[in-house]
Amino acid sequence: MAKRNAHFLFLMLFLLGIHLQEINLCNGALNSSCNPVERSALVEFKQGLEDTTNRLSSWMGQDCCTWEGVACSNRTGHVIKLDLRNPHPFSDIDYLPYNEWSLGGELNPSLLGLKYLKYLDLSMNYFGGADIPKFMGSFYHLQYLNLSRAGLGGLLPHQFGNLSNLQYLDLYNDLEPYFGAQVREFRIDDAIWISGLSSLRQLNMENVNLQNVSNWLRALNTLPSIEEIHLSSCGIEHVQLSLPHVNFTSLALLDLSYNSIGSSIPTWLFNISGLQYLDLSHNNFTGPIPSLFGNLVSLSDLNLAENYFIKGAIPISLRNLCKLQSLKLWGINISMDLSELNVIFSGCIKISLEILELPDAGLTGQLPEWLGELKRL
Numbered sequence: 491m492a493k494r495n496a497h498f499l500f501l502m503l504f505l506l507g508i509h510l511q512e513i514n515l516c517n518g519a520l521n522s523s524c525n526p527v528e529r530s531a532l533v534e535f536k537q538g539l540e541d542t543t544n545r546l547s548s549w550m551g552q553d554c555c556t557w558e559g560v561a562c563s564n565r566t567g568h569v570i571k572l573d574l575r576n577p578h579p580f581s582d583i584d585y586l587p588y589n590e591w592s593l594g595g596e597l598n599p600s601l602l603g604l605k606y607l608k609y610l611d612l613s614m615n616y617f618g619g620a621d622i623p624k625f626m627g628s629f630y631h632l633q634y635l636n637l638s639r640a641g642l643g644g645l646l647p648h649q650f651g652n653l654s655n656l657q658y659l660d661l662y663n664d665l666e667p668y669f670g671a672q673v674r675e676f677r678i679d680d681a682i683w684i685s686g687l688s689s690l691r692q693l694n695m696e697n698v699n700l701q702n703v704s705n706w707l708r709a710l711n712t713l714p715s716i717e718e719i720h721l722s723s724c725g726i727e728h729v730q731l732s733l734p735h736v737n738f739t740s741l742a743l744l745d746l747s748y749n750s751i752g753s754s755i756p757t758w759l760f761n762i763s764g765l766q767y768l769d770l771s772h773n774n775f776t777g778p779i780p781s782l783f784g785n786l787v788s789l790s791d792l793n794l795a796e797n798y799f800i801k802g803a804i805p806i807s808l809r810n811l812c813k814l815q816s817l818k819l820w821g822i823n824i825s826m827d828l829s830e831l832n833v834i835f836s837g838c839i840k841i842s843l844e845i846l847e848l849p850d851a852g853l854t855g856q857l858p859e860w861l862g863e864l865k866r867l
């Protein structure tokens with residue numbers, strides 16, 4: 491009898507257990523209260539951080555989904571977003587708020603407990619010039635990663651190539667020392683891992699050192715969805731002039747400014763017909779300015795300033811660029827009569843142009859009257 495009662499009691503407890511669990515699950519789904527494993531991952535992560543202004547004071551209590559910077563999925567309850575961006579933007583005038591609100595310390599691998607993380611923003615903090623932890627390449631669900639101005643540096647880990655769901659990668663690293671701290675640059679030794687980022691839409695590698703990397707273009711050309719590539723100030727000296735197949739036709743923005751590329755303008759550029767923004771300024775580009783620029787009919791911004799083009803004319807084909815709002819040509823060698831210039835700007839280009847910056851010298855003749863009609867000059 492006693493045994494039977496014990497069985498009964500056990501059964502009751504068992505059913506009650508299931509019932510309680512259901513309530514829990516139900517609550518979890520309703521208000522996305524936090525998964526305990528993910529909660530302890532965050533607690534441990536916080537222990538590694540230095541947080542002088544106590545930005546993370548809300549990181550207490552059971553429901554980590556309500557903590558500052560943390561967001562959970564409404565459907566699964568898992569932590570899917572961690573946004574620890576410094577809320578005070580960097581300012582040259584007063585860097586004190588930025589400085590004080592910057593998180594520092596160590597990036598604890600406990601973060602890997604957030605298995606379902608889709609969004610990680612650590613920008614505008616200062617992690618002591620440390621290397622990017624290799625474990626960051628293991629967040630397989632990651633769609634957004636911002637390590638811009640985070641006070642990280644060194645060789646970019648090849649493990650990043652595992653982030654096949656990543657759509658946005660921002661590694662812009664301002665090399666100005668901020669608040670007296672030493673800033674280390676990011677480096678790439680071999681760009682092949684970039685081709686693993688097969689969902690990538692925007693890539694910002696401004697200031698990342700690519701000096702000795704020969705395969706960056708080949709790697710980028712494998713990305714079928716890439717829309718924006720920022721490679722300004724990367725120490726690039728060489729670029730392939732032609733490609734066997736131009737794959738990145740979704741590209742709308744390409745910034746290669748402030749490098750020292752010393753060749754003629756690469757021809758593959760002219761196969762990216764959707765290109766809207768192209769900045770090749772402050773390089774050592776030589777040769778004539780190709781008339782193929784007239785093929786890039788989607789262009790709204792074109793900057794060719796400060797290069798070593800051979801002395802010559804601006805191609806007449808530019809008159810086809812009906813969407814061109816900004817054209818910058820200063821600091822290049824032009825020899826042209828302004829009446830020729832008038833022919834170019836008699837096309838539809840004249841209507842859309844808002845900014846025109848012409849070379850100081852090389853133009854002869856009377857300035858055309860319509861130049862005064864430009865909205866800004």
Ligand SMILES: *[C@@H]1O[C@H](CO)[C@@H](O)[C@H](O)[C@H]1NC(C)=O
Nearest residue numbers: 517518521522523553555556
């Ligand atoms: C979620 O539910 C639990 C238990 O009912 C409650 O304590 C908690 O405050 C709720 N969280 C939110 C964000 O509503």
Ligand SMILES: *[C@@H]1O[C@H](CO)[C@@H](O)[C@H](O)[C@H]1NC(C)=O
Nearest residue numbers: 520521522561562563564565
């Ligand atoms: C989750 O729920 C919150 C509050 O109802 C809502 O603001 C948010 O947009 C939802 N998120 C998603 C991804 O549906």
Ligand SMILES: *[C@@H]1O[C@H](CO)[C@@H](O)[C@H](O)[C@H]1NC(C)=O
Nearest residue numbers: 575613614636638658660692
């Ligand atoms: C990354 O963060 C920086 C600074 O916080 C911001 O300016 C930039 O727009 C972000 N990048 C992306 C791709 O959202």
Ligand SMILES: *[C@@H]1O[C@H](CO)[C@@H](O)[C@H](O)[C@H]1NC(C)=O
Nearest residue numbers: 627647648649650651652683
């Ligand atoms: C992640 O990337 C590294 C380096 O490219 C590679 O060795 C490793 O096998 C990858 N890990 C997984 C789980 O795919």
Ligand SMILES: *[C@@H]1O[C@H](CO)[C@@H](O)[C@H](O)[C@H]1NC(C)=O
Nearest residue numbers: 677678679699700701702725
């Ligand atoms: C590139 O190679 C040159 C010559 O070997 C070397 O001096 C330089 O430090 C290298 N740069 C980087 C960023 O590795």
Ligand SMILES: *[C@@H]1O[C@H](CO)[C@@H](O)[C@H](O)[C@H]1NC(C)=O
Nearest residue numbers: 708711712713714735736737
């Ligand atoms: C171009 O894209 C196709 C399909 O996405 C791919 O099979 C091919 O390898 C790519 N070519 C290059 C040169 O990356």
Ligand SMILES: *[C@@H]1O[C@H](CO)[C@@H](O)[C@H](O)[C@H]1NC(C)=O
Nearest residue numbers: 732733734735736758760761
């Ligand atoms: C670029 O376009 C031209 C014609 O506009 C075509 O003949 C050529 O094959 C294309 N090149 C590549 C690499 O796709």
Ligand SMILES: *[C@@H]1O[C@H](CO)[C@@H](O)[C@H](O)[C@H]1NC(C)=O
Nearest residue numbers: 726727728750751752773774
């Ligand atoms: C680019 O031009 C600058 C200035 O003339 C020069 O110092 C530098 O060596 C050149 N770089 C290359 C790769 O030709």
Ligand SMILES: *[C@@H]1O[C@H](CO)[C@@H](O)[C@H](O)[C@H]1NC(C)=O
Nearest residue numbers: 797798799800801822823824
């Ligand atoms: C501009 O052209 C002139 C004459 O061809 C040449 O002497 C000069 O070096 C050129 N300047 C630049 C910056 O290429």
